[in-house]
Amino acid sequence: MIVYGKDRKLQVRSEVWGGKGDTYQRDMLSEELGERPAHYKLMTEIEYPPGSELGYHQHVGTSEIYYIIEGDAIYNDNGTEVELHAGDTAICPDGSWHAIKNVSDKPMRFLATIINT
Secondary structure, X not given: OOOOHHHOOEEEEEOHHHOEOEEEEEXXXXXXXXXXXXXXXXXXXXXXXXXXXXXXXXXXXXXXXEEEEEOEEEEEEOOEEEEEEOOOXXXXXXXXXXXXXXXXXXXXXXXEEEEEO
């Protein structure tokens, strides 16, 4: 299966999980795009403008992995805030809580993968 860049539609979402601002998302693997490997729910590229954030939420039945492509973020890992930078990876296992926010004056981009557990 091949997913071409031209087929990855831009989705604009606001205040995701009670967060602030808009997010820009282009899925690579999703239910909407069709066939995907077993256990994968979603793989997407996300951009957060300065000041935007994803609200604190729990994963139940799924785990999520973030890989920071560019920019700086504060990641809330089960109530503990840590800084993330380009090249860093954050993992939210099934049952855990997390959130992320762009704390720089530039866009922050990352890959997000959600796996059914």
